[in-house]
Amino acid sequence: xxMDLLRQIESAYDSFSKGQKRIADYIINNYDKxxxxxxxxxxxxxxxxxxxxxxxxTELGFKGYPGFQKALEEIVKNKLNSIQRITLTxxxxxxxxxxxxxxxxxxDNLRFTKEQMNNEDFNRAIDLISDAKxxxxxxxxxxxxxxxxxxxxxxxxxxxxxxxxxxxxxxxLEEIHRINSEDVIICISFPRYFIDTVRIIEFSKKRNAKxxxxxxxxxxxxxxxxxxxxxxxxxxxxxxxxxxAPLSLINALIxxxxxxxxxxxxxxxxxxxxxxxEYSVYKESNLSGRDLL
Numbered sequence: 001x002x003m004d005l006l007r008q009i010e011s012a013y014d015s016f017s018k019g020q021k022r023i024a025d026y027i028i029n030n031y032d033k034x035x036x037x038x039x040x041x042x043x044x045x046x047x048x049x050x051x052x053x054x055x056x057x058t059e060l061g062f063k064g065y066p067g068f069q070k071a072l073e074e075i076v077k078n079k080l081n082s083i084q085r086i087t088l089t090x091x092x093x094x095x096x097x098x099x100x101x102x103x104x105x106x107x108d109n110l111r112f113t114k115e116q117m118n119n120e121d122f123n124r125a126i127d128l129i130s131d132a133k134x135x136x137x138x139x140x141x142x143x144x145x146x147x148x149x150x151x152x153x154x155x156x157x158x159x160x161x162x163x164x165x166x167x168x169x170x171x172x173l174e175e176i177h178r179i180n181s182e183d184v185i186i187c188i189s190f191p192r193y194f195i196d197t198v199r200i201i202e203f204s205k206k207r208n209a210k211x212x213x214x215x216x217x218x219x220x221x222x223x224x225x226x227x228x229x230x231x232x233x234x235x236x237x238x239x240x241x242x243x244x245a246p247l248s249l250i251n252a253l254i255x256x257x258x259x260x261x262x263x264x265x266x267x268x269x270x271x272x273x274x275x276x277x278e279y280s281v282y283k284e285s286n287l288s289g290r291d292l293l
Contacts, residue, residue, distance in 0.1 A: 005071045006031065008060060019048040020056050027072070035072040039065040074219055106244040109233035113245040116231060124228045126256050128210045129154075132184035136176055136204075138164040139188035140197045142241045146188050146214075146250060153254045156268055157261050169196045173203055181208040188214045190234040190241060193221055201225045214246060 009024050016024055026046050027034050034042060039053040057068035129135055135158060139147030144167075151163040164172050179185065185204045189197040198221050204211055205225040213226035216234045223229050230253075232245040258265045276282055 005075055019052045022046040023056050031075050035076045105235050106242055109235055109245040112233040121228055125212050128184045130260055133182035135161045136185040138200050140167055140194035143188045146246055150250050157257055157265050172200055179204055179207050179209045184210040186212045187222055189222055190216050
């Protein structure tokens, strides 16, 4: 739903029954806890029946409780600050469960991303990047690492790649002030969405640049500006943003672009291999062919 669920609950509060008001009060004050509760458990906590909880969800416009719970997940994803995140994690998991929980979460995010990926949008992104006069990449805060990774490898393929590296909005806009309809900008942002990235994508849209948004869902503030939307599942564990699935998506883009531009990549790598060998960039293995048998 476009409207923030909490605002929706507050605006409809006076029309609720007594039992529904108890649900509303609990959710407004404890949405970070309610997100993990089944309808039955939420009902027990506030002292009403499971069926009343389900009716509460349907009266808000959801087909059932799972849809309502998904809307709660969006609130948690977008609203929790770092202190609330770590508090929520410590109440959910014991210390000896963290490793398994994090690995399982990343696995689930990767699987979900694979199942939901739109091949048409993916191929559209390959076309836009390959045909662009200039390729800009931007990702603020923790997404800066993803932007740097993508920039590193795209520079092996193209000679027109520019990383917007500054977390200063003014400096970033100065770096892209010539952006136009012949260019593409790849904007990377996941909850909590960095406002400067959104402003950069707004600026680029006004100048008719082609926009590729790498983000988590159609609720992302970047999607309304994007010509091409690529979604990867991101989650949070403690204060850490889970970026395994977004990184895998970026890996796939780089692999596809290297295949599409094979001759250019081979030419570039031949030059680089000579440079790496001449300046001993990599440690040579002492193993001979016989040692490997």
